Amino acid sequence: MKKSITPVPLLYPNPVLLICTYSSDGRPDAMTAAWAGICCSKPPCISVGIQKSRQTWENIKDRGEFMVCIPPESLVKETDYFGIASGKNLNKFTETGLTPVTSDVIEAPYIEECPIAIACRARNLMPIGSHILIIGEILSILADEDACGEDGIPDMSLIRPLLYDSLKKTYYTIGEPSGKAFSSGMKFRRTVQEP
Template sequence: MKKSLGPKTLAQPAPVWAVGAYDEDNKPNAMIAAWGGICSSDPASLTVSLRPSRHTYAGIMKHKAFTVSVCPEYLAAESDFLGMVSGKKVDKFAATGLTPTKSDCVNAPYIEEFPMVIECELTGTYEQGIHTLLIGEIKDVKCDEDKLVDGKHPDPEKILPLIFSPGTRAYHTVSKFVGQGFSIGKKYIKK
């Protein structure tokens, strides 16, 4: 029997993304966001939801660009820290030893040590409650070569992306390959 939990943000899992932007003074900054995902295939776009009160938000609005660095399991503590303090008061890169790298596609920094990066141009916003959904057209995806399958697709078992469980506020990572999409369900297609 299923138990009703009410209207809560318990979608499982949520990504753990480091959203990077230059702040209003052109200083590199990054924050953790878990409310995000792909929102369009053509043009390739994603969305991330931020509160307008966040320091990173103002930088994104000024520069019309942001990056998403996919947080790996082996940098969980550094990733968590990015969401614990404000870039207004703390240089998060200096504190963690992470390296801000200027994107060659958009006016925003990404985190060099993170294995996968998505570079986005801000193309739209939508206000929903206390958050603003930022729509970013994906201008490039970069991935460490040793984290690719067939030299062209990011491998989640090598990247080990952090995922977030909103209810328990716990981090997890991916486990194992289950089956090929658009294939394992073929046994239910009538011939």
């Protein structure tokens, strides 16, 4: 039997991302975000919810571009710190020792130690209560070679991304694959249709 739970921001799993921007004075900044995900295929877009009080929101509003970095489990302490500290009064990169790198594609830095960095340009900004929903069009993806499989594309088992449980306020890592998309469920279909 299921029990009723008061509505809260609950979805499993939440990705853990680092949203990187430049401030108006050109200082690199980043924040941890878990209210995010892919929201469109054509053009490829990421949605991310950011509180209005965050320096990152001010930076995106000012510059219109941001990098989405996927931190590996080995950066859990640094990633958590990027969500605790404010970039208004300190340089989080100096504090953690992580390396901001200027993008060749957009006006935003990425984090060298993160295996994946996704360059985005803000397409839509939508106020929703405590957060602004930002839709960013993916312009470019940078991937460490050792984060890619033999097929040359990023491999989640090599990246080891962090996941977040918002109710228990706990980080997790991925487990083992449990099925192949668009084929595991084919035994239930009489005819095959493209998704």
